[in-house]
Amino acid sequence: MVYGTAVGLGCLVGVLGVPPFRSSLPPSPSPARMALARARVGAVLRQPAVQAPPAAWAELQAEVAMVPQSWPPLVRNVFELVAATRGLTTGGRPDRSRAESLCHALRWSRCDRDALEQLRDRGRP
Amino acid sequence: MTRPGTRTRWALRWVVGPALLALLAARLGQLGADGRRARLLRSLGVPAGLSAAEASALEVAPSRAAANAAWALGSPDAVKETSKWELDQLPSTEVGRRVQLLLRFGIVDTNPDGQAAIFGQVCAAAPTVCEHLKDAAERETRTRLVAPGNHLPLFFIAGHPHVPSL
Numbered sequence: 324m325v326y327g328t329a330v331g332l333g334c335l336v337g338v339l340g341v342p343p344f345r346s347s348l349p350p351s352p353s354p355a356r357m358a359l360a361r362a363r364v365g366a367v368l369r370q371p372a373v374q375a376p377p378a379a380w381a382e383l384q385a386e387v388a389m390v391p392q393s394w395p396p397l398v399r400n401v402f403e404l405v406a407a408t409r410g411l412t413t414g415g416r417p418d419r420s421r422a423e424s425l426c427h428a429l430r431w432s433r434c435d436r437d438a439l440e441q442l443r444d445r446g447r448p
Numbered sequence: 449m450t451r452p453g454t455r456t457r458w459a460l461r462w463v464v465g466p467a468l469l470a471l472l473a474a475r476l477g478q479l480g481a482d483g484r485r486a487r488l489l490r491s492l493g494v495p496a497g498l499s500a501a502e503a504s505a506l507e508v509a510p511s512r513a514a515a516n517a518a519w520a521l522g523s524p525d526a527v528k529e530t531s532k533w534e535l536d537q538l539p540s541t542e543v544g545r546r547v548q549l550l551l552r553f554g555i556v557d558t559n560p561d562g563q564a565a566i567f568g569q570v571c572a573a574a575p576t577v578c579e580h581l582k583d584a585a586e587r588e589t590r591t592r593l594v595a596p597g598n599h600l601p602l603f604f605i606a607g608h609p610h611v612p613s614l
Contacts, residue, residue, distance in 0.1 A: 325462060325466050326465070326466055326469060328466070329466035329467070329469045329470040329473070330469055330470065330473045331473075332470055332473075333469065333470035333471060333472065333473025333474040333475075333476075333477065334473045334474065334476070334477040335477070336470075336474040336477065337473065337474035337475060337476060337477020337478035337479075337480070337481065338477040338478070338480065338481045339481075340478065340481060344474045344475065344477070344478040358503070358507055359503075361506070361507040361508075361509070361510050362498060362502075362503045362506040362507045362509075363489060363492075363494045363506075364509070364510050365505075365506035365507060365508070365509025365510050365512075365513075366492075366493055366494045366495065366506050366509070367492050367493060367494060368509050368510060368513045369493075369506070369509055370493045373492055373493055375488070375491040375492045375493075376488070376491060378488055379488035379489065379491045379492050380492070382485060382488045382489060382492075383489070383492055383494075390510045391510070394511075394533065395529060395533065397525070397526060397529045397530070398511070398514055398529055398530050398533045401514040401517055401518050401522065401526055401530055402510060402511075402513065402514040404517060405513045405514055405517045408517075426521070429522070429523070429526060430523065431521050431522055431523055431526070431594070432521075432523070432594050432595075433521055433593065433594055434521075438521055438593060439521075441520065441521075441593060442517050442520050442521050445516055445517065445519075445520040445591065445593075446513045446514075446516045446517035446520065447513065447516065448508075448509040448510070448512035448513045448516060
């Protein structure tokens with residue numbers, strides 16, 4: 324009973340990443356963590372089409388939010404538009420309504436569906 | 449009264465043993481969680497181990513995506529700001545990209561003197577591109593979907609690319 328509880332508690336602590344059993348990088352936006360997030364999101368952005376399970380996209384979601392945190396507002400908004408057209412926070416499916424509203428908020432001259440589809444491809448780094 | 453040996457055995461059995469087992473299980477749990485996370489990221493195309501050069505190249509990719517998106521559809525302000533943001537982060541070795549961003553910056557600039565100064569920077573950074581500046585600018589204009597910037601600026605059409613800083 325005691326041994327079983329110890330194993331159970333230990334596993335839980337390890338899986339949840341409770342300190343000191345946290346992964347090598349802290350979840351807080353330290354410079355190293357931010358750099359890793361940028362590199363990971365950059366790797367995803369470079370690919371033309373990504374097919375991945377929902378859990379993988381969920382894993383990326385926090386990093387997508389972390390990337391533009393210290394960016395100038397305009398650049399951040401453009402990045403969020405790219406993220407919406409690529410579906411980075413919606414399981415890889417383009418979030419068209421968010422993309423449209425972000426595009427309109429940027430006051431760009433073309434925010435139609437066709438233009439945003441093209442932006443999806445042309446925005447690839 | 450319990451003897452010291454019995455107490456030690458009791459402590460080893462019910463305190464130290466379970467504690468060591470819990471620590472081991474926690475470490476295994478952590479390794480399992482890290483492995484699962486790495487597998488998920490690999491399914492997104494994120495490499496497990498990145499060299500410093502690869503990481504550095506990938507790090508700039510999100511700001512490059514923003515700059516490319518702004519170039520495709522954005523206002524001149526968005527083009528300038530996103531290009532400047534990427535230029536600030538770009539390693540000095542990426543001359544080609546630097547030149548491309550400067551060209552875009554110059555194409556959407558409405559001030560002829562400003563354009564000349566920017567194209568002068570292009571020439572200073574890449575003399576070979578400078579020899580075919582108009583062609584390079586034209587290639588860029590073809591990738592922009594909105595005006596201004598989807599056609600060659602008057603700077604080139606007038607037929608006398610004047611680069612004062614050379």
